[in-house]
Amino acid sequence: xxxxxxxxxxxxxxxxxxxxxxxxxxxxxxxxxxxxxxxxxxxxxxxxxxxxxxxxxxxxxxxxxxxxxxxxxxxxxxxxxxxxxxxxxxxxxxxxxxxxxxxxxxxxxxxxxxxxxxxxxxxxxxxxxxxxxxxxxxxxxxxxxxxxxxxxxxxxxxxxxxxxxxxxxxxxxxxxxxxxxxxxxxxxxxxxxxxxxxxxxxxxxxxxxxxxxxxxxxxxxxxxxxxxxxxxxxxxxxxxxxxxxxxxxxxxxxxxxxxxxxxxxxxxxxxxxxxxxxxxxxxxxxxxxxxxxxxxxxxxxxxxxxxxxxxxxxxxxxxxxxxxxxxxxxxxxxxxx
Amino acid sequence: xxxxxxxxxxxxxxxxxxxxxxxxxxxxxxxxxxxxxxxxxxxxxxxxxxxxxxxxxxxxxxxxxxxxxxxxxxxxxxxxxxxxxxxxxxxxxxxxxxxxxxxxxxxxxxxxxxxxxxxxxxxxxxxxxxxxxxxxxxxxxxxxxxxxxxxxxxxxxxxxxxxxxxxxxxxxxxxxxxxxxxxxxxxxxxxxxxxxxxxxxxxxxxxxxxxxxxxxxxxxxxxxxxxxxxxxxxxxxxxxxxxxxxxxxxxxxxxxxxxxxxxxxxxxxxxxxxxxxxxxxxxxxxxxxxxxxxxxxxxxxxxxxxxxxxxxxxxxxxxxxxxxxxxxxxxxxxxxxxxxxxxxxxxxxxxxxxxxxxxxxxxxxxxxxxxxxxxxxxxxxxxxxxxxxxxxxxxxxxxxxxxxxxxxxxxxxxxxxxxxxxxxxxxxxxxxxxxxxxxxxxxx
Numbered sequence: 001x002x003x004x005x006x007x008x009x010x011x012x013x014x015x016x017x018x019x020x021x022x023x024x025x026x027x028x029x030x031x032x033x034x035x036x037x038x039x040x041x042x043x044x045x046x047x048x049x050x051x052x053x054x055x056x057x058x059x060x061x062x063x064x065x066x067x068x069x070x071x072x073x074x075x076x077x078x079x080x081x082x083x084x085x086x087x088x089x090x091x092x093x094x095x096x097x098x099x100x101x102x103x104x105x106x107x108x109x110x111x112x113x114x115x116x117x118x119x120x121x122x123x124x125x126x127x128x129x130x131x132x133x134x135x136x137x138x139x140x141x142x143x144x145x146x147x148x149x150x151x152x153x154x155x156x157x158x159x160x161x162x163x164x165x166x167x168x169x170x171x172x173x174x175x176x177x178x179x180x181x182x183x184x185x186x187x188x189x190x191x192x193x194x195x196x197x198x199x200x201x202x203x204x205x206x207x208x209x210x211x212x213x214x215x216x217x218x219x220x221x222x223x224x225x226x227x228x229x230x231x232x233x234x235x236x237x238x239x240x241x242x243x244x245x246x247x248x249x250x251x252x253x254x255x256x257x258x259x260x261x262x263x264x265x266x267x268x269x270x271x272x273x274x275x276x277x278x279x280x281x282x283x284x285x286x287x288x289x290x291x292x293x294x295x296x297x298x299x300x301x302x303x304x305x306x307x308x309x310x311x312x313x314x315x316x317x318x319x320x321x322x323x324x325x326x327x328x329x330x331x332x333x334x335x336x337x
Numbered sequence: 338x339x340x341x342x343x344x345x346x347x348x349x350x351x352x353x354x355x356x357x358x359x360x361x362x363x364x365x366x367x368x369x370x371x372x373x374x375x376x377x378x379x380x381x382x383x384x385x386x387x388x389x390x391x392x393x394x395x396x397x398x399x400x401x402x403x404x405x406x407x408x409x410x411x412x413x414x415x416x417x418x419x420x421x422x423x424x425x426x427x428x429x430x431x432x433x434x435x436x437x438x439x440x441x442x443x444x445x446x447x448x449x450x451x452x453x454x455x456x457x458x459x460x461x462x463x464x465x466x467x468x469x470x471x472x473x474x475x476x477x478x479x480x481x482x483x484x485x486x487x488x489x490x491x492x493x494x495x496x497x498x499x500x501x502x503x504x505x506x507x508x509x510x511x512x513x514x515x516x517x518x519x520x521x522x523x524x525x526x527x528x529x530x531x532x533x534x535x536x537x538x539x540x541x542x543x544x545x546x547x548x549x550x551x552x553x554x555x556x557x558x559x560x561x562x563x564x565x566x567x568x569x570x571x572x573x574x575x576x577x578x579x580x581x582x583x584x585x586x587x588x589x590x591x592x593x594x595x596x597x598x599x600x601x602x603x604x605x606x607x608x609x610x611x612x613x614x615x616x617x618x619x620x621x622x623x624x625x626x627x628x629x630x631x632x633x634x635x636x637x638x639x640x641x642x643x644x645x646x647x648x649x650x651x652x653x654x655x656x657x658x659x660x661x662x663x664x665x666x667x668x669x670x671x672x673x674x675x676x677x678x679x680x681x682x683x684x685x686x687x688x689x690x691x692x693x694x695x696x697x698x699x700x701x702x703x704x705x706x707x708x709x710x711x712x713x714x715x716x717x718x719x720x721x722x723x724x725x726x727x728x729x730x731x732x733x734x735x736x737x738x739x740x741x742x743x744x745x746x747x748x749x750x751x752x753x754x755x756x757x758x759x760x761x762x763x764x765x766x767x768x769x770x771x772x773x774x775x776x777x778x779x780x781x
Contacts, residue, residue: 043533045401045540100763112399112532116693117766119401123690124759130752134745247685251544254537262533302481306473310552317541321526324538326462328530 002159007292009161013150015284019276021169021238024176027272028231029249030256031183031265032224038200038263039220040101042114045250047228049125052246053092054229055236056133058085062140074144076167078237085233090225096121097221105217122247130243138241141168168238179230180269183223187265192219200263248313252279255316259323261330270331279315282306349705349774356712370595373602375719377674380609381667383711386695387616388663390707393696394776395629396656397636399536402523404688405543406661408550408680409519410512410668412557415678417508418567419500425490425555426498432483433498433555436476443472487555497558506569509612509669516665517658519546524657529650535657543689550680557680564677570604573597605674612670613708616663620704632656633702664692686755691718694762700772709774714761718754725753 029051036044044050061081071077100121104114147170150162187193192215199206199216207213232246239245256275260267286304294300307315323330360379364372385403392398400406447465454461488496523542527535550557557563576582576597586596623629635642635649643649672678691714699710729750736743765772 043536045536100767103767110397110532112397112536113766113770115399115533115536116697117763119690119693120759120762120766122759123686123694123762124756126686127752127754127756127759131746131749131756134749135752244684248544251537251541255541258534258537308552310548311545313541313548314545317538317545320538320541324526324530324534328534 003292005157006159006161007289009153009157009159009163010289010292013161013163015277015280017163017165017169019273019280021172022279023273023276024172025231025235025238025272026252026256026276027269028176028179028227028234029253030260030268030272031180032227032231033253033257034260034263034265034268035220035224035227037257038265039196039216040105040114042111042118043254043262044224045115045118046122046125047224047253048246048248048250049122049129050089050093050225050228051232051235051249052129052243053125053232054085054089054225055232055241055246056129056243057088057229058082058233059133059138059140059236059241061085062142066142071142073142074167076141076143076171076237078140078233079171082230082233086226086229089229090222093221093225093228094218097217102217105213126243126247133243135243138236140241141237143167166238168234172234172238175230175234179227183227184265186223192216196220251313252316255320258330259319261332264330264332267330267332274331275316275319278319279312282315283309283312345774345777349709352709352773353705356709356716359716369599370602373599373606375716377602377605377609378671379712379715380606380613381671381674382692382695382715383708384609384613384616384667384670385664385692386699386707386711387613387620387704388660388667389692389696390660390699390701390704391620391623391663392657392660393693394700394702394707395624395632395636396653397532398528398653398657398660399532400539400657400660401536401689402539402541402543403664403692404683404685405539405546406516406520406664407668407671407688408543408546408683409516410509410665410670411672411678411683412550413512413515413665414505414508414669414672415557415563415566416500417503417511418505418673419563420502422490422495422497422499425487425495428490429483429485429487429555430498432479433487436478436480436483439472439476439479443469443476446472484555495558496561497555497563504569505567505673506608508673509666512669513662513666516668517662520658520661521654524654528653528657540685540689543685547680547683550683557678560679560681562677562679566672566676566678568676569608569673570601573601576600609670609674612666616666617704617708624704691758694758696772697762697770698765698772700774700776702776703772703774706772706774706776710772713773714758717761718758721754721757722751725750725757728753 029047032050033044033047036042036047058078058081061084062077065071065077065081070080072080100117101114104117144167147165147167148163150164153163154160185193187197195206195211196216196219198209199211199213203213206216235249252275253272256271257268258271259274260269260271283305287300287302290304291299360372360376363375385407389400389403392400447469450461450464450468454464457464487498490496519542523538524535527538551559553559554561573594577593582597582600583593586593631642631647632652634645635647635652639649692711695710695714696707697710698714699708700706726747729746733743733746
């Protein structure tokens with residue numbers, strides 16, 4: 001019985017808790033990408049850099065607060081920096097919309113042209129962010145590090161395996177819950193949200209019934225900005241901020257959006273968790289887990305690991321390929337908002 | 338090609354002359370060595386841009402994984418030219434081969450079941466999953482111990498299988514074939530679906546290729562680099578001790594060491610230029626053939642072209658594979674020029690998105706445009722660093738000497754060129770979407 005409890009704790013500690021946090025970050029990112037896709041109808045390659053921009057603002061604000069002595073210990077200072085980061089990111093996206101994307105919207109160019117435009121934006125933002133904050137890794141998580149430490153958990157339960165939950169992980173999951181609920185409430189209950197869904201379903205019909213496209217697009221960018229800022233900051237808080245990582249993060253985020261069904265917000269959220277959990281399950285070394293469950297003479301020699309951890313990103317790609325082959329519309333039929 | 342000088346070809350000639358003048362300027366005022374170094378990379382960039390222009394300019398396909406195809410070409414250069422390491426082969430060559438054979442058989446089985454049992458519905462999916470996982474685990478049974486033994490064999494100097502020991506020029510073709518086969522796999526899956534999927538899948542595969550190269554030490558030595566890839570041209574040291582070379586430099590009155598270095602670079606220039614011209618000739622022929630017209634027809638109106646009986650998906654697959662092969666060739670040439678294979682140098686901003694700037698700036702749909710774009714953008718990519726440094730110097734003048742902020746911005750100034758390139762791309766897309774040398778359309 002103890003062995004089973006140990007095995008479950010092991011899984012919880014190495015797979016479930018970290019994947020819930022990582023999955024939440026991916027879900028928020030994928031939700032942003034899917035909103036852009038549903039309303040503006042293109043795949044936004046610049047989304048990773050938009051997240052990175054939000055994180056950068058949060059870090060700068062954290063430094064400012066720390067220098068003037070404001071803190072909300074035991075919670076990380078980044079939480080009070082978050083509103084500033086959200087507002088600045090929204091402001092950036094509205095500027096980008098006005099000076100870059102709006103023109104192509106009015107020309108009704110093909111989606112692929114939009115993609116290239118977003119690549120240009122990505123390039124520009126990448127240079128801007130690295131120019132301001134540099135390329136080195138920055139840790140900006142402060143306050144209490146753990147909610148439950150592994151050693152405390154062991155003392156409490158008397159198990160051989162520990163379970164640790166970091167503050168940042170808990171904050172990530174709670175913030176995601178709040179934000180996702182708010183977004184779904186907005187999309188389903190408010191007049192503006194309904195206009196967005198109508199606009200996504202059938203642009204011409206929406207225009208005909210008096211929905212103003214400018215307002216729909218502006219509100220979309222505002223939602224995307226908030227999502228990107230929160231997702232980026234939470235990711236940076238959890239794993240440390242490195243500017244170039246956000247470029248690589250675009251791949252699992254796209255995979256999450258496509259696996260869930262591009263343009264479908266529920267799909268994007270589920271897709272985020274699907275990607276995070278499959279990455280963890282496939283790259284986990286099951287040796288200790290099996291040692292607990294199997295009789296002693298069956299205990300495995302090797303690590304019993306399907307794929308080494310370096311190939312985390314490959315998992316999301318393989319999932320992406322499988323979904324494209326088997327069910328190109330994604331788990332939840334895509335392209336509806 | 339007709340030789341009538343029209344307005345647009347006058348412009349083309351003028352722009353190329355400007356580019357030549359800029360290079361000559363570097364030669365006269367900085368150094369000829371630097372100028373040739375820039376020129377050689379310009380030529381390679383131009384070839385990559387030519388490949389991407391095939392995909393984007395002719396067919397409207399968005400390849401976001403140029404980096405991966407270039408890296409595959411680079412791998413080919415390394416694998417073809419390095420001599421095999423007998424000890425490593427003895428230690429684990431057999432195991433690796435067996436493992437790969439198991440993987441290939443698994444792949445074939447999966448493909449056969451997938452295509453033959455379409456009527457079985459959901460059961461087919463689980464058959465395929467079970468076979469794939471079983472085959473993978475079985476191959477690991479051979480691969481894992483073999484890889485451990487290979488990587489343990491003289492890890493400081495080798496620790497990998499080595500290559501085939503063939504002339505490096507041969508690898509340019511192999512690099513193309515390697516890139517083409519990966520492109521075929523990706524294209525087969527994603528072409529025919531929505532256009533974004535190709536972009537995302539290529540973005541994914543290029544990241545994964547780099548991850549594999551960084552981590553599979555038995556194949557590539559990982560981040561430990563493979564140096565000393567044999568050259569197709571003479572070495573400076575050999576030239577300096579050759580009699581006729583000594584005599585000639587003395588006769589003209591040049592510095593021996595510098596001349597030898599310039600001579601080597603000129604040899605590379607000659608090789609690269611001939612590849613570029615050959616590919617350009619082929620691309621021009623393709624563009625003006627019925628095949629090229631079909632491609633542009635598909636690009637301009639897919640529905641109409643498929644109504645005329647053209648197979649859109651297979652045409653896209655053809656041009657995607659060919660374009661990627663050209664990128665692979667350029668990747669192999671790049672590693673040949675560097676003389677080393679280092680997977681850490683591949684960054685998407687430098688290898689994927691910079692090439693896109695080249696194609697857009699030069700003129701998508703026009704081969705001369707793509708080549709010009711390759712030259713100009715690479716030239717400015719090198720020079721933008723100086724421009725960025727100057728900008729930062731001017732902007733930080735009011736700040737106190739040695740202040741933390743000033744030092745920080747001086748350190749991050751090289752990043753400004755990303756910003757400048759992004760701005761260039763956005764400005765061209767907005768105000769000159771057809772590029773410097775626009776596509777020539779006979780009917781307008």
